Amino acid sequence: MAKGSRRGGGRVIELRNASRWYGEVIGLNDVSCEIGPGVTALLGQNGAGKSTLMRLVTGQIRPTTGDVLVFGEDPFANPNVFAKLGLCPDIDSFPEHLSGRDFVIRMARLMGLGASEAKRKVEEALVTVGMAERAAKPLKGYSKGMRQRIKLAQAMIHDPEILLLDEPLNGLDPVGRREFMDVLAGLANQGKSIIVSSHILFEVEQMTRSILLLHRGRLLAAGDVSSIRELIDRHPHRIRLRCERLRELASECVKWPFVVSAEIDPLANELEVRTKQADLFYDGLAELAQRGIVVTMIQSPDNNLESVYEYLVEA
Amino acid sequence: MIQFAFQNTLQDFLRLGRFLTWGLVALGVGIAAFVWSRFQPGAGPETYGQVSQVIVLRVLALSSAIFTVQVISAEVEQKTIVYWLTRRLSRTQVLVSRTLASIVAVIVTTSAAWLVSGLAVLGPRAFQTGAFWWDFVLIVIGAFAYGAFFVFLSLLLNKAMIYCLLFAFGWETFVPNMPGDLTYMSIYPYLRALGKHPAPQQQGEAGLTDVLSGGLSSIAIAPQAAWIVLIGITVFFAGLSIYWFNHFEYSPREDSE
Numbered sequence: 110m111a112k113g114s115r116r117g118g119g120r121v122i123e124l125r126n127a128s129r130w131y132g133e134v135i136g137l138n139d140v141s142c143e144i145g146p147g148v149t150a151l152l153g154q155n156g157a158g159k160s161t162l163m164r165l166v167t168g169q170i171r172p173t174t175g176d177v178l179v180f181g182e183d184p185f186a187n188p189n190v191f192a193k194l195g196l197c198p199d200i201d202s203f204p205e206h207l208s209g210r211d212f213v214i215r216m217a218r219l220m221g222l223g224a225s226e227a228k229r230k231v232e233e234a235l236v237t238v239g240m241a242e243r244a245a246k247p248l249k250g251y252s253k254g255m256r257q258r259i260k261l262a263q264a265m266i267h268d269p270e271i272l273l274l275d276e277p278l279n280g281l282d283p284v285g286r287r288e289f290m291d292v293l294a295g296l297a298n299q300g301k302s303i304i305v306s307s308h309i310l311f312e313v314e315q316m317t318r319s320i321l322l323l324h325r326g327r328l329l330a331a332g333d334v335s336s337i338r339e340l341i342d343r344h345p346h347r348i349r350l351r352c353e354r355l356r357e358l359a360s361e362c363v364k365w366p367f368v369v370s371a372e373i374d375p376l377a378n379e380l381e382v383r384t385k386q387a388d389l390f391y392d393g394l395a396e397l398a399q400r401g402i403v404v405t406m407i408q409s410p411d412n413n414l415e416s417v418y419e420y421l422v423e424a
Numbered sequence: 425m426i427q428f429a430f431q432n433t434l435q436d437f438l439r440l441g442r443f444l445t446w447g448l449v450a451l452g453v454g455i456a457a458f459v460w461s462r463f464q465p466g467a468g469p470e471t472y473g474q475v476s477q478v479i480v481l482r483v484l485a486l487s488s489a490i491f492t493v494q495v496i497s498a499e500v501e502q503k504t505i506v507y508w509l510t511r512r513l514s515r516t517q518v519l520v521s522r523t524l525a526s527i528v529a530v531i532v533t534t535s536a537a538w539l540v541s542g543l544a545v546l547g548p549r550a551f552q553t554g555a556f557w558w559d560f561v562l563i564v565i566g567a568f569a570y571g572a573f574f575v576f577l578s579l580l581l582n583k584a585m586i587y588c589l590l591f592a593f594g595w596e597t598f599v600p601n602m603p604g605d606l607t608y609m610s611i612y613p614y615l616r617a618l619g620k621h622p623a624p625q626q627q628g629e630a631g632l633t634d635v636l637s638g639g640l641s642s643i644a645i646a647p648q649a650a651w652i653v654l655i656g657i658t659v660f661f662a663g664l665s666i667y668w669f670n671h672f673e674y675s676p677r678e679d680s681e
Contacts, residue, residue, distance in 0.1 A: 167510050170673045186670060192512045200676060202503040206439065218428045219511040263507075 121145055121271055121302045122166055127175035128326075129161050136161035138326035139175070144304060148297045150313040150334070151306040153323035159306040160199055162323070163275050166304070167196050179271070192221070195269035197260045199276045199306075205249035209240060209259045212248060216263040227266075234262040239288055253280030261289070271302045278312050283395040283404060290315055309409050310334075311346065311387030345369045345383035348390065351406035355380055358402050365393055379406075426517045433525035437491055438532060446487070446533040453479050454540035461545040469555065472545040473621025476538070476559050481615055483537040484530065484563055485592035488570035491526040491533075493585045495519070496674060497578035503676035519669045523575050523662070530567040538563060555620040566615045569654045572661035573611065579668045607643050614653050617645035 122144040129137040137158040151159045164170045165177045168184030168191065177184060184190040203212060210231060217227035235241040238258040248259065257280050264272060274293075278286050293316055297303055307313050313320060314334055322330040352358045355373060359380050362371045367386035374381060384390040387409075394404055457475040464471045496519065499505040508518050538559055542550035550556045570592075577591070578584035599610040607613050 164675060169506060169509055169675045186509070186515045188512050188514050191510050194510065196506070196510045198506045200503040200506060202676075204436065204504060215432060216507060216511070218432070219425060219508075219513060221425055221512045267512075 121180060122304075123176075123178040123181075124162075124165070124172075125176040125178075127165060127172040127177050129158075129165060129170065130173045135326045137165065137172075140323075140326075140328045141175075142321060142328060142331055144302060144321075146297075146300050146302050147319065148293060148303045148305060148317035150317050150320045151304060151323060152308070152310060152313050152320050153306075154308050156325070157308070157323040158326040159308075159323055160275055161326070163196070163198075163273050163304070163306060166271075167191075167194060167273060192267070193270040195264035195267065195272045197257075197264040197272070197274040197277050199279075201253070201256060203248045203256065203259070206247060208245050208247055209251065209255070209262075210235065210244035212259060213244070213263045213266060217266045220267040222267060230266055230268075231262070234266050237265070237292055238262045239285070254282055254285050257281055258285070258289075261292070265296070269301070271304070272296060274303065274305045276306055276308070278307065278309075282398070283391055283407070284398055286312070286391065287395055309387075311391065311409075315388055315391075345385050346387040346390075347409065348382045348384065348387065349374075349406075349408040350380045350382065350394075350404050351378065352380065352402060352404045354402050358397065358404070361397055361402065362390075362393075365390065425511075425513055426521045429513060429518065429521035430525050433522045434528055437494065437525055437529035446536060449483065449533070450536035450540045453483060453537040454544040457541035457544040468546050468549070469553065469622050472542060472550070472553070473555065473619065475541050475545055476621060477616055477619065480534065480538050480541055480559065481562070481566065481612060482593070482596075484534045484566045484615075485570055485596055485612070486589070487530045487533045488526075488567060488574055489585065489588035489592045491529045492523070492571045492574035493578045493588055495522045495526050495575050495578065496669065497584045500674050500676060505674050505676065509674065515670045516666050519575070519666055523571060523665070526575075527567045527571045530571060531563055534563045534567065535560065555622075558618075558620045562615050562618055565618070565651075565654050565658075566611070568658045569611050569614075572658045572665065576661045576665045576668065579665055579672075579674075605643070608645075611654070611657065613643075613645055614650040617650040618647050618654075 120143040124140050124142050127137060127140050128135065140158075140162070151162060153159050161170070165172055166179060166184060168179075168187055171177075171185050179190045180193060182190055184194075204215075207215070213231045213234060214227050217231055218224070222230060232241065235244050238261050240255065240258045240262060243255060244259070248256070251259070257277060261274070261277060264274070278289060281289060293303060293305070297317075305313070305316055318334050320330070320332070320334045321328060350358065355378065359371045359373055362368050362380070362382050365384075367384050367389050369383040369385060371380060371382045373379070382390065394407075398404065453475075456479060457472075460475055461468065461471045496505065499508060508522075509515070511518075513521075542553075542556045542559075546553055546556065574584075574588045574591075577587055581587055596610055596612040600607045600613045600616075
């Protein structure tokens with residue numbers, strides 16, 4: 110498939126034969142692409158190079174060879190670029206003694222917002238990410254989902270032109286995922302460039318049609334997600350769930366036509382579901398949550414994606 | 425923004441839990457100083473001079489090692505550095521604001537030990553003693569010199585805290601006593617040279633106090649030279665740190681290895 114792509118109106122981010130080595134390990138291998146306005150998904154498994162690409166674009170690291178340009182400038186240690194860029198990193202580290210609100214205020218002030226403006230915008234952002242009521246507690250007591258929401262709030266606080274979200278749906282429950290995607294859609298409609306990394310194809314599909322598919326540091330494919338979808342639909346998607354009402358959940362799942370199988374693992378007290386339409390399955394989970402069947406853990410081993418990568422590599 | 429970064433970092437460094445810890449350190453120093461003075465009755469200024477050189481300057485080095493490592497190195501290890509390096513601040517502004525905050529934290533925490541030790545040995549007379557007040561100047565210049573050096577070490581090395589503590593306690597204790605010119609390769613002798621304490625009367629062979637205060641070396645450093653060297657260390661390592669931080673990557677380590 111294609112090595113690179115030109116998308117959207119203007120080119121906001123440009124990689125020209127960018128490679129990045131960590132000692133003898135390659136993180137990104139000769140990647141060339143251009144990213145414009147709208148939502149673009151970086152799809153790839155762990156170690157594919159998604160986070161390396163994010164770090165290159167956010168100027169945390171330099172390419173070993175090639176060029177990375179953001180708004181035509183080298184982003185490394187470049188505050189001009191950072192002023193237009195919001196990053197929701199994959200790390201789960203915070204100054205734990207701060208409250209969520211204080212942390213976001215701090216990030217806003219370091220982006221150059223005045224005290225009163227920062228407070229006002231922080232409240233707006235906390236409402237947007239659904240944390241306004243819970244942001245007064247110290248970060249150390251937050252669930253994974255709450256931490257993700259706070260990270261998103263700090264990324265969008267200064268109204269950036271580019272939003273980079275590294276695995277932002279990790280740890281979010283189905284309702285949270287849906288809310289998050291609504292927020293993203295709203296931001297994309299405002300003309301922002303949004304780059305979202307994920308290793309789960311169905312998540313990506315719900316956010317955008319435009320993807321960059323990375324595998325072992327290489328850009329395997331760039332373009333519309335439907336071509337990938339066709340490949341992946343040949344295989345059922347495996348999802349593991351944990352829920353207090355596990356049997357009830359299983360019986361509800363098997364009623365859905367898109368569920369191929371549902372099996373309870375009594376040792377792990379988990380339900381493993383195979384579905385051919387993961388997006389519809391997750392919609393169904395959100396509806397079940399409203400009826401009190403709340404899923405407390407979702408894992409998607411997603412071996413199917415590996416087979417797609419293998420197919421593409423062979424191709 | 426740089427002012428906010430400074431205030432913000434200082435608040436972190438001196439938040440209540442940490443402040444109480446350093447308060448306990450100061451209390452420990454006070455108790456040690458008090459006990460020390462009981463062994464040398466009637467020799468208040470000399471005893472205070474020894475306490476200042478042996479304990480207060482050690483607290484200065486310890487405090488510098490702990491706070492300056494948190495300027496960048498601790499943020500990298502905790503992976504929170506990403507929030508600093510993607511803000512609208514230049515790397516120079518990040519480094520300078522956070523380093524200055526760490527230096528202020530060092531001055532505050534060491535000053536607590538200095539005040540308590542002065543009162544423990546000299547009582548209220550401390551406030552009428554010129555050498556006591558002059559020690560505050562030593563703390564300030566020492567905080568800058570140690571701070572600049574330790575910040576550079578922390579930018580250069582992984583697990584910098586270990587190296588800084590080894591320098592603060594090992595190097596700074598033994599190198600000033602070594603024969604030859606090695607004493608010049610340490611910060612402590614220059615601070616000691618600036619002190620205005622009366623020399624304690626030598627009784628017999630050198631003891632532990634002489635070892636800890638770098639008193640075994642026969643080299644006498646002139647105060648003027650000490651000023652030049654300490655200011656030079658500060659300027660040189662501060663400049664080098666700014667260059668280093670602007671040119672090298674500080675990405676969370678386990679992700680980039």
